[in-house]
Each structure stands twice: as structure tokens, then as C-alpha cells.
Amino acid sequence: MSQLDNAPPESGSLAELARRHGLRPAIARPRLPVYTRQLWERRHFILTYATSRNVSKYSGSALGQLWQVLTPLLNAAIYYVMFGLILGGSKNIDNYPAFLLTGMFVFTYTQRTVTAGAKSISGNLSLIRALHFPRASLPLAYTIQELQQLTISMGVLLVIVTVTGEYPTWFWLMVPIVLALQTSFNIGAGLVLARLGSTLRDLSQLLPFIMRTWLYASGVFFAIHDKVVNSARLPEWVATVMYLNPAASYIEWMRDILIGSHVPPRTVWVSCVFWAVFALIFGFWYFWRAEDRYGRG
Known part of the structure; x- marks a missing residue:
């Protein structure tokens, strides 16, 4: 028998042989409907993983879960001194403490979720390589983790807004709707x-x-319009573009609900819905397209 007969088959012939016998790669990307169903079947794992991370995150500190509320409050206090008092940012803004805290809490939710999502795959390579599961479970778990923390923060925010002079109205019932749209984004x-x-x-x-x-x-x-148009003398369209920024849209809508004197442009409501739908659909599709490549290398 010649050496050619003992040579291993080429990769192309191996692939053809596998197809002929109905074999598929172990980490092949499933079809999108199948992938969605797999995620739903692992919803309990996603929720448990998020909750366990939430509990362990502050377990080594003396104040524990209180840091979920103290961190944005301390940041807001620093920004209030710098921007509200020293730089005069509170001028022409009614109830600036509620204005600032609402912006800080809403933006922090998106900021922490996006930052955690960026590390959700690269920071869990050992788990990805050891177990087979939809990789989208990890970014979803990180989002749920931040949502659980936001629930506590929003309770504190509602108390602070009330203490600063805003009284609960029927519009406050729309807070979960805004948070649902923001969570989708x-x-x-x-x-x-x-x-x-x-x-x-x-x-x-x-x-x-x-x-x-x-x-x-x-x-x-x-206040975007006051700072951009009245103070900086920039064109009106610049303020409109800033309002259409997804983070600004959710902040403005939440302020509209909680602060009676705050009236944002109506375009922010449309912007909130658009970004929620577009980001969820595109983000899920974009992530799924690389499902078979996560954890390699």
C-alpha cells in the first residue's frame, strides 16, 4: 500500500462525508426561531444566574446591597455640587434635585447594562467552553441583574421626588412602561x-x-433646549438631535412623568418606542449571527 493510501482525507472530503451521513457541527448556529425557543426554555437559568450575581456582587462589603442605591446617590451629589451650584446648571430649572436624580438613575441603568453586556462573553469564556447553551443568555442575565438593582433605586427616587415637592399623580403609573421600553433598548x-x-x-x-x-x-x-438654543445659540435642530439620543429620550420621558413642570418635546415619546423596537430586533439578530463563534480562540 502506498503512502498516498495512508494519507488522511482532506478537510473538504471530511465535510462532504459528514454531510452525506447527516452529521452537523456540534456548535452550529440554530435557526432564529429555534434559538428563540432555546432561550425561553432556559429562562429559569437566566433569572437564577442574574439573581446570584446580584447577591454576590456586594457580599464582600459592609453595606452590602445598599451600594445599589448609594452609588448613584453619591454620583448625583457630586454632580449637583459641580454642575448645579458651582457652574450654575440649576438656573431656569424647577426642582433641580429631582431633575438631576431622575437623569442620573435612568442613565445609570443604561450605562451599567451596556458596560456589563460588553464583558458578558469575554468574561465568561470558561463557562461558554464548558457548557452548551444559547450565548444570548449571558447578556440577558446581565440586563436582568441591572433591572433588579434599578427596582430598588426607583423606589428611592420616587421618595426623593416626593420629598422635593412633587406629588404622585396618575401619570406615575406610566413609569413601568418607560422602564419596559428602556429595558428593551x-x-x-x-x-x-x-x-x-x-x-x-x-x-x-x-x-x-x-x-x-x-x-x-x-x-x-x-435642560437640553435651554442650554443648546438659548445659552449656546445653536440651531434648533441640534437640540432635536440631542433629544432623539435614546438615553436622553428615556430621561426626558421619565422627567415628564415625575416632574410636573417639565415638558419635553413630543418627539421623545416616539423616539423611546422606536429605539426599544429597533435595538431589540437588530441587537438580537446581530448577536445571533455570530452564535457559533463565541468562545473560540
């Missing part, structure tokens, strides 16, 4: 960043700068 954005973070090693270094720029462009510390 956060899921989509987290899925996109999860795929990018799995291959772009420098993303974790760039993300803090991106988040900080996004923070300053979302009207967290100032």
Missing part, C-alpha cells in the same frame, strides 16, 4: 456590545470614554 444594546466585546479586546478600554461622552450629551445635568 438595553437588551438590544447589550447584545450588540456583547458581540463586539467578544472580539475587540480594546473595547473595554474605550468604553469608559464613550460612556462619559454619552453622559454629557444626554442632558443629565442640564
Whole structure:
């Protein structure tokens, strides 16, 4: 027998042989409806994973879960002194403490979800390589984790808003609707960043700068129209573009609900719905397209 007869078959012939006998790659990407069903079947795992991470996150600190509320409150206090008092950002804004805190809590939810989503794949490679499950479970679990933390923060926010002079109205019943739309956007954005973070090693270094720029462009510390049009003398369309920023849209709608004197443009409501639907659909599709490549290398 010649050496050619003992040579291993080429990869092309192996692939053809596998197809002929009905074999498929173990990590082949399932069809989108099948993938969606697999995610739903693992909903209990996703919820349990998110809850366990939430409990263990602050287990090593003395104050424990209180840091979920103290962190945004301390940030808001610093920004209030810097932007509200020193730089005069509170001028022409009724109830600036409620204005600032609402912006901080809403933006922090998106910021933390997107940042966590970017690390959800690259930070769990051992789990991905050891077990077979829909990889989208990880970004989803991180979003649920941040949503659980936000629930506590929103309770504190409603108390603070009431103490500062705003009284509960029927419009406050719309708060869960805004949070549901924002959660939909956060899921989509987290899925996109999860795929990018799995291959772009420098993303974790760039993300803090991106988040900080996004923070300053979302009207967290100032009224967008007053600052852009009246103070900076920029064209009206610049303010419109800033309002259409998804983070700014959710902040403005939440302020409209909680603060009686705050009236944003009606376009922010349309923007909130658009970003919620678009981000969820595109993000899920974009993440699913690379399902068979996560954990390699």
C-alpha cells in the first residue's frame, strides 16, 4: 500500500462525508426561531444566574446591597455640587434635585447594562467552553441583574421626588412602561456590545470614554433646549438631535412623568418606542449571527 493510501482525507472530503451521513457541527448556529425557543426554555437559568450575581456582587462589603442605591446617590451629589451650584446648571430649572436624580438613575441603568453586556462573553469564556447553551443568555442575565438593582433605586427616587415637592399623580403609573421600553433598548444594546466585546479586546478600554461622552450629551445635568438654543445659540435642530439620543429620550420621558413642570418635546415619546423596537430586533439578530463563534480562540 502506498503512502498516498495512508494519507488522511482532506478537510473538504471530511465535510462532504459528514454531510452525506447527516452529521452537523456540534456548535452550529440554530435557526432564529429555534434559538428563540432555546432561550425561553432556559429562562429559569437566566433569572437564577442574574439573581446570584446580584447577591454576590456586594457580599464582600459592609453595606452590602445598599451600594445599589448609594452609588448613584453619591454620583448625583457630586454632580449637583459641580454642575448645579458651582457652574450654575440649576438656573431656569424647577426642582433641580429631582431633575438631576431622575437623569442620573435612568442613565445609570443604561450605562451599567451596556458596560456589563460588553464583558458578558469575554468574561465568561470558561463557562461558554464548558457548557452548551444559547450565548444570548449571558447578556440577558446581565440586563436582568441591572433591572433588579434599578427596582430598588426607583423606589428611592420616587421618595426623593416626593420629598422635593412633587406629588404622585396618575401619570406615575406610566413609569413601568418607560422602564419596559428602556429595558428593551438595553437588551438590544447589550447584545450588540456583547458581540463586539467578544472580539475587540480594546473595547473595554474605550468604553469608559464613550460612556462619559454619552453622559454629557444626554442632558443629565442640564435642560437640553435651554442650554443648546438659548445659552449656546445653536440651531434648533441640534437640540432635536440631542433629544432623539435614546438615553436622553428615556430621561426626558421619565422627567415628564415625575416632574410636573417639565415638558419635553413630543418627539421623545416616539423616539423611546422606536429605539426599544429597533435595538431589540437588530441587537438580537446581530448577536445571533455570530452564535457559533463565541468562545473560540
